[in-house]
Amino acid sequence: MDMEQRDYDSRMALHVAAAEGQAEVVRFLLEACKYNPSQSQLLIIFPMEEALHFGHHGMITILQDYQNKYNPQEAPKKDKETAENNLGGLL
Numbered sequence: 001m002d003m004e005q006r007d008y009d010s011r012m013a014l015h016v017a018a019a020e021g022q023a024e025v026v027r028f029l030l031e032a033c034k035y036n037p038s039q040s041q042l043l044i045i046f047p048m049e050e051a052l053h054f055g056h057h058g059m060i061t062i063l064q065d066y067q068n069k070y071n072p073q074e075a076p077k078k079d080k081e082t083a084e085n086n087l088g089g090l091l
Contacts, residue, residue: 011050013025013029014026014029014030014035015046015047015050016050017029018047018050018056018059019050019051019053020054021054021056021058023059023062026059026062026063027062030063035066048060048063
């Protein structure tokens with residue numbers, strides 16, 4: 001079954017499960033179905049918006065944790081050093 005198939009509102013199963021607060025289904029779709037949020041940021045952002053709209057804040061945490069697993073927010077050390085050097089040259 002294609003987990004990225006969309007309904008009449010262009011929502012995928014992950015969107016609907018997040019909107020309805022179905023934590024077990026969200027975890028199943030993420031873990032067992034090997035959903036990869038790194039393919040497109042929008043595929044994880046829209047379910048977060050659905051969960052927020054319907055007041056399912058626990059869903060947001062699950063989705064953010066899963067996204068961070070695939071897309072860590074750390075800046076590479078080299079980029080930080082380059083930025084510091086550029087700043088030093090401006091002073």
